[in-house]
Amino acid sequence: MAKLIDVSDLNIYYGDFLAVDSVNMTIEPRAVTALIGPSGCGKSTFLRSLNRMHEVIPGARVEGKVVMDGQDLYDKDVDPVAVRQHIGMVFQRPNPFPTMSIYENVAAGVRLNAKRMKKSDMDELVESSLRGANLWNEVKDRLDKPGMGLSGGQQQRLCIARAIAIRPSVLLMDEPCSALDPISTLAVEDLIGELKNEYTIVIVTHNMQQAARVSDQTGFFNLSGVGKPGQLVEMDSTSTIFSNPSQKATEDYISGRFG
Amino acid sequence: MSTPTQQPTRDPGPGGRGTLATGTTRKGDAVFKGTSTGAGVLILLVLAGVAAFLIGQSIPALTASPEDLPEGQTVTAYVWPLLFGTVLAAIIALLVATPIAVGIGLFISHFAPRRAAQTLGYLVDLLAAVPSIVYGIWGAVVLSAWLVPIYQWLERNAGFLPFFDGPALPSGRTMLTAGLVLAVMILPIITALSRDVFLQTPRLHEEAALALGATRWEMIRYAVIPYGRSGVVSAAMLGLGRALGETMAVALVLSGARIITFDLIGAANPLTIAANIALAFPESSGLTTNTLIASGLALFIITFLVNFAARWIVSRSGAKA
Numbered sequence: 001m002a003k004l005i006d007v008s009d010l011n012i013y014y015g016d017f018l019a020v021d022s023v024n025m026t027i028e029p030r031a032v033t034a035l036i037g038p039s040g041c042g043k044s045t046f047l048r049s050l051n052r053m054h055e056v057i058p059g060a061r062v063e064g065k066v067v068m069d070g071q072d073l074y075d076k077d078v079d080p081v082a083v084r085q086h087i088g089m090v091f092q093r094p095n096p097f098p099t100m101s102i103y104e105n106v107a108a109g110v111r112l113n114a115k116r117m118k119k120s121d122m123d124e125l126v127e128s129s130l131r132g133a134n135l136w137n138e139v140k141d142r143l144d145k146p147g148m149g150l151s152g153g154q155q156q157r158l159c160i161a162r163a164i165a166i167r168p169s170v171l172l173m174d175e176p177c178s179a180l181d182p183i184s185t186l187a188v189e190d191l192i193g194e195l196k197n198e199y200t201i202v203i204v205t206h207n208m209q210q211a212a213r214v215s216d217q218t219g220f221f222n223l224s225g226v227g228k229p230g231q232l233v234e235m236d237s238t239s240t241i242f243s244n245p246s247q248k249a250t251e252d253y254i255s256g257r258f259g
Numbered sequence: 260m261s262t263p264t265q266q267p268t269r270d271p272g273p274g275g276r277g278t279l280a281t282g283t284t285r286k287g288d289a290v291f292k293g294t295s296t297g298a299g300v301l302i303l304l305v306l307a308g309v310a311a312f313l314i315g316q317s318i319p320a321l322t323a324s325p326e327d328l329p330e331g332q333t334v335t336a337y338v339w340p341l342l343f344g345t346v347l348a349a350i351i352a353l354l355v356a357t358p359i360a361v362g363i364g365l366f367i368s369h370f371a372p373r374r375a376a377q378t379l380g381y382l383v384d385l386l387a388a389v390p391s392i393v394y395g396i397w398g399a400v401v402l403s404a405w406l407v408p409i410y411q412w413l414e415r416n417a418g419f420l421p422f423f424d425g426p427a428l429p430s431g432r433t434m435l436t437a438g439l440v441l442a443v444m445i446l447p448i449i450t451a452l453s454r455d456v457f458l459q460t461p462r463l464h465e466e467a468a469l470a471l472g473a474t475r476w477e478m479i480r481y482a483v484i485p486y487g488r489s490g491v492v493s494a495a496m497l498g499l500g501r502a503l504g505e506t507m508a509v510a511l512v513l514s515g516a517r518i519i520t521f522d523l524i525g526a527a528n529p530l531t532i533a534a535n536i537a538l539a540f541p542e543s544s545g546l547t548t549n550t551l552i553a554s555g556l557a558l559f560i561i562t563f564l565v566n567f568a569a570r571w572i573v574s575r576s577g578a579k580a
Contacts, residue, residue, distance in 0.1 A: 053466065053470055056465075056466065056469055058373070081472050081473070081474050082472070084471065085471075085472035088470065088471075089466075091463060091466065091467070091470075093463060095461075095463040095464060095466070095467040096467075097464065097467065097468075097481060097482070098464070098485065098486070099485040099486075100485075108468075108471060108481065109471035109472065112468070112471055112472060112473050112477050112481070159467070162471065163470070163471070166471060166472065
């Protein structure tokens with residue numbers, strides 16, 4: 001069920017401010033695409049525009065096309081709510097619903113989408129999602145405890161379980177490990193490696209080693225100057241980007257000689 | 260929330276101002292500490308003074324024999340129907356005002372276009388600025404007349420409920436009218452507090468719901484309401500506190516008596532403590548005055564308890580977040 005996404009001439013605005021300028025990109029299915037670049041270059045903004053989360057910010061809008069399965073996600077007949085059911089998202093900081101138990105958190109997306117489900121089916125779905133997020137063994141004895149009681153790394157995997165429980169085609173991850181310690185980061189990275197067998201994954205990261213470890217494709221975003229829009233400088237297979245990039249800016253950035 | 264008031268801020272730096280243990284107090288600190296402590300103590304003194312006055316003036320009535328008291332009843336028997344009326348009016352107000360206030364709060368925080376939200380916010384605040392006597396006159400003259408047909412309808416169609424037993428009072432100046440006037444009066448405070456707590460919902464929680472494919476309403480149900488629930492409860496409690504103590508609106512609307520009845524639209528209506536004091540105090544003397552003050556003590560205690568409960572709920576949810 002993993003899907004290919006084709007982005008063409010995507011301009012992303014905050015009000016009148018052009019934040020990201022004409023991105024063209026093809027995101028491969030069943031692969032991990034990493035987006036790297038300095039702060040403020042628009043990589044998170046770009047990621048959020050892929051599942052129409054960008055527009056929840058007042059004044060934010062997008063021009064251009066994001067085509068998945070032959071359907072432009074920004075077509076005016078397309079319901080953003082339906083888009084988000086097909087393209088899941090994991091955020092920078094773990095954000096389980098604070099009043100809900102671990103079980104309810106995982107079930108939340110399915111209940112939202114108003115699918116009536118038998119208790120036994122729901123139990124199965126919660127278990128398979130938690131297993132999918134490598135969390136089942138740690139929480140199976142306390143599913144009715146609040147999700148906020150878990151450690152940061154466990155909470156983030158709970159959020160991943162919640163995202164995959166609605167069986168999306170694509171999973172977007174916005175710096176999913178930036179609030180986690182190295183051991184939890186390792187757990188999430190291992191998980192990303194497993195998830196790519198089933199999902200198309202796009203991950204934004206500040207950590208270049210992480211991009212090199214987990215991704216198949218890497219896109220480098222950069223700003224040409226303060227107040228200028230961010231741009232996709234180059235995109236290639238991860239090994240090419242990290243060993244033999246075609247642009248000088250990319251080489252400077254990954255070798256730490258940036259700026 | 261602990262504020263590091265007593266943290267030493269001395270930083271002599273390299274080769275600085277001598278030893279660390281100077282033992283001196285800065286003058287500004289001393290003045291500020293003195294005034295703020297004084298203000299805090301003043302509040303306690305005022306509260307203690309009011310409590311002492313109420314208790315002291317109530318004792319003669321509490322200890323007197325019933326035949327010396329107004330209407331030949333003990334203080335408890337005298338205050339009980341008033342307490343009933345007070346709580347009944349406040350509960351009607353709360354039941355009517357809270358859902359409306361939460362609705363307006365959510366509309367302002369999450370649905371309305373920004374400019375409309377601002378205007379509406381000002382209008383709600385303006386409601387809070389109207390003096391209570393104006394609400395009282397409006398309730399007695401305008402609202403009660405409007406409500407008469409509704410009361411008659413309720414009597415015909417819902418008369419099997421004890422609340423609408425009737426017969427509906429032709430003037431419309433009933434318990435339900437008083438409760439509705441109180442509801443209008445406590446609406447602004449509940450709305451303003453609810454709106455503020457809804458606006459504070461962390462973006463992260465809202466986006467968690469949206470990213471799962473939640474509609475606007477589902478996002479509110481999953482993220483905003485759970486986050487704001489305790490805030491709404493405490494806002495309602497503060498509104499309840501205000502409704503309990505409100506005097507003029509009730510005194511002007513109701514021609515009540517000290518009775519206990521659940522009939523909200525009939526001719527006989529229970530009076531509230533505050534309204535009863537306002538109506539009876541000018542012509543009272545001796546033990547009658549003491550009895551009225553004892554009823555005031557009862558009002559003081561329940562208002563205190565309600566506010567205390569509100570604080571407790573707020574602090575409990577604060578510790579959780």
